[in-house]
Amino acid sequence: MSNYSLSSLIWKRFRKNKLAMAGGIIVSILVVVAVFAPVFSPYDPGDIDRTHILVPPDIHHPFGTDDLGRDVLSRMIWGSRISLAVGFVAVGIATVIGLFFGALAGYYGGWSERIIMRFIDIMLTIPTFFLILAVIAFIEPSIWNIMIVIGLTSWMGVARLVRAEFLSLKEREYVLAARALGASDFRIIFRHIMINSMAPVLVSAVLGIAGAVLVESALSFLGIGVQPPTPSWGNILTLGKDNIEIAWWLSVFPGLAILITVLGYNLLGEGVRDSIDPRLWDTVRK
């Protein structure tokens, strides 16, 4: 065991987990595709072609074309940017809020904890999807608003998790020692406890991205998410529904893309969880 540093131990464990590796690879590919979208996409995603309307997949258009003759593959490649951005930004927002409330509740306890936990219960009682739709009805649907709204309605899990971590960590010796040495609450929260509770937060963030991607695609599918002509997977699926009888490729490919992406994040998240769970480490030592 002494041969291993903590991080290499986690990495080793992670690498052994085939599903987790698959998830990692999927997510990496997604990131690369999204970042280099202009390089990968064979056509301009906005190029309309009156002579190629709803063409089934062929050599020139591997995923076919849509009702304006635009290349579906190119639109999906550009759509991956939306998917990536929504996932990360929404979860970023949710994580920050969750960390804040979770730390507050877990560290200080008392009435602030009671209020926060009650608030979380209430938020969990309102059907999230209803809440998101209701808020969007009052504001303009745009990619930024979608990210913010998803973030604002999905922090509760993180908050609970962080609170639980804080409850157990704040009684640890090193925290007690820091406090005895006169460290400020601020310093204890950030330098000592939060750093050590990051691992489970990270796992829940990765899993949260999967959820955010699903919600965004559902909103776009319903026409209240990312607005066309900006390409997003959910938008293309709406076209798939409109043309369900004649253009299967509009339904099949973007749906698969969402499925694979979400699967990737889920596998990655589960993999990370297993790798950092000390209870499972003994299997590595063998």
Next chain:
Amino acid sequence: MKKILVVVLLMFFAVACKGKSSSLEQRVSGGADNEIAYGDAVVEGTIGEPTILIPMLASDSASHNVSGLIFNGLVKYDTDLSVIGDLAESWDISKDGLVITFHLRKGVKWADGVEFSADDVMFGYKTIIDEKTPSAYKEDFLQVKKAEVLDKYTFRVTYEKPFAPALTTWGSLIILPKHLLEGKDITKTEFARNPIGLGPYKLSKWVPDQELILESYKDYFEGRPYIDRYIYKRIPDPATMFLMLRTGEIDTMGLTPLQFTKQTETDYFRKNFNKYRYPAFQYTHMAFNLKHPFFKDKRVRQAIAHAIDKSELVDVVLFGLGSPATGPYVPNTWPYNPDVKKYEYNLEKARQLLKEAGWEYANGDGLLHKDGRPFKFTILTNTGNKLRENTATIIQWRLAKIGIKVEIRKLEWSTFVNQFIDKKRFEAVILGWSISLDPDQYDIWHSSKTREKELNFISFSNPEVDELLEKGRRTFDIEGRKKAYFRIQEILAEEVPYIFLYVPDATPIVSARIKGIKPSPIGISYNLPKWYVPKKLQRNTLEP
């Protein structure tokens, strides 16, 4: 049974719907036994649900379609576009055209058994001109100086000035049962959802958001309709509706261009359905806010017209089911002027015109600039209309090629109209007008009609057009009117306040078991009470 809808409506059809006009295409399938019979039910799929069944208060097509079967007017259009009597047996027009005397049919009964009389016409007229009645169709009736009930079956109106569309305004908007509505607040009455009419059908059941069932009115004055029930089934999206058409759950719907050209070209559809196609009485356009600094300059508007390929719009958006528009009238009608200035797709000309107007490429962002401002504007349109969305997307793409950046914003209909159109808070919009058979478009183009909630929302102002509009509505002679409207179209083509984009075709489809449909220039639904299903083919028969 298409009644006259005289006033110009802001259009809000999600798909081309049944309208008036000339027929081009019909597939006849061989029915074995074509004997006329009573019975069966016709089910129509609709996207929108009626909101109010009082014709003068309704402003959406779904409400008008349904209330059109429940109410009749004094006059209606015949299939050759001439005006014929409906509840009026005949009428006399004074020599100067200012006085119209209607002689009503005798013995017509409201569905509750009370006889229809001139008092009902008077009541409807008084209701529509009442300032408390929120009707979009008031304007035409405010032209009337005096209305009188001469006797039970005679009604006379006198106009202040000659008003060419006068006769046609007395369509189905106006007749209401006085004995049921007198003294009641028409905006609040239960009648709006439970009307008593005198048309071929009466309301039998309405489950909101699901279905609306009309039942034939056995004592209808033109004879009991053959089809016993006419059912509107609300299906919120065209793809699902089409699936239900194929499984036989609905009998008729308006096809989307794609459904018309591709999905129904199969043996199954040829055998079981008849398709119809005729130009709808509507056109889609892009309107500029003429108060906006970018669009004040005529050359800019002309340049944009040159940068848009109308034939591409027809090909892509309508799959060829329509024609490019050149002005506010529909081809093959008498006011239509085919020889106006046309703007062919020509990027060179567009760039040249923009350069003359002072727009130059600058600072390498690929956009045109003038006085340090980049050429960016937003096109607004309403949600739920796929054709307009696609139109906006194509225009956005085309204008990017000449250095103009376009944003598209879709807004829910009432927000769109109240917040943006009425308050003139827009740069450009894509909209459609549903147009009447009478060419009077005073409300849309006259410079006096630019106040809030009026229809000249782009602030178009041209003294010659004002004069011609006045002349057109004050002249009875058709050649004289034609001259005025031809000239108006020339001016509009030169000035480009709108870019007239296309005239779509209406493309309804009807189950082949339904016989008696006679396509005409005013569409197919005008003779709906005479549609029938031969006994052998009847399907939806059930207990009374």
Next chain:
Amino acid sequence: MLKYLVKRLFEMIPTLLGITIISFFIIHLAPGKPTDVFSELNPKITPEARERLEKYYGLDKPVIVQYGLWLKRVVQFDFGESFSTDRRPVMQKIWDKKQPVTERKLFITFMLNLFEMVIIFLVAIPIGIFSATHRDSLYDRIATVSVFIGFAIPSFWLALLLMMLFGVYLDWLPVSGLKSMNYDSLSLGPKLLDRLRHLILPVFVASFGGLAGLSRYMRSSMLEVIRQDYVTVARAKGLPEKIVIYRHAFRNALLPLITLLGLSVPGLIGGSVIFENIFGIPGMGQLFYNGVMGRDYPLIMGILTIGAILTLIGNLLADIGYMLADPRIRAK
């Protein structure tokens, strides 16, 4: 037990209050006075209607009083008048007393969700148990992979694919609505069959995601229980494996599931927006969607509140279920 129930009921009150506060907050999210937004956005609002709205919200009064007034109405299920052109009261749209019960929006959505829960429960449990008792078998691996896919599959996409397969290509099942055109003319048997055929796809799709989750939890819960001492003891006594599993392990493994089921209610209700929209089901979800598209604020707030109340009821039922299943609580 009764005492516990009463206690739970009392605990729901602050939650309920909280929900109304959030709803109230959302109304005030829009800039300006609510009535400004309302009347600006809607052409049909006449001056009197505007006045009624101002009265409804008591806008001349301090915020806290406004909230109080609003709450008083909400408690009576009065959410005001819909903004759509028919201007019917919101509550009438959700629960139209003029229609037969089976046609009312809330009833339709409620029954669908109930169906889904029952199916999730009935299917997920055997799958989970089997996976646990046949751990690492081929079956277990297939189940595990399916679960991952079940978590990841966008439900609306699954709906599209199944519609395409069963509705378009095979033409076996209806794709929209809750009943056929000729429904009213059918006798009881075919009526039921007709309903059933319409329900298969939506209920299946809506249950799918929950199925994956629940069966997974059932599996791990079962694995946990099997390791417990009393199961080992039971086995040691020589009891047949079946009895060990079903009599001893099963009931205890079930407990955490009941809570989970209660927690899944908001997800199911939220999902009805999607499914009712895709399958053309005239329930509360579709009504809500139309409300959002038409910015029908009173309707949106009404359904939001009712959705939350339904969730609370779901949680309460889960609590009761938990009590019935857990001998420790029952004893108290």
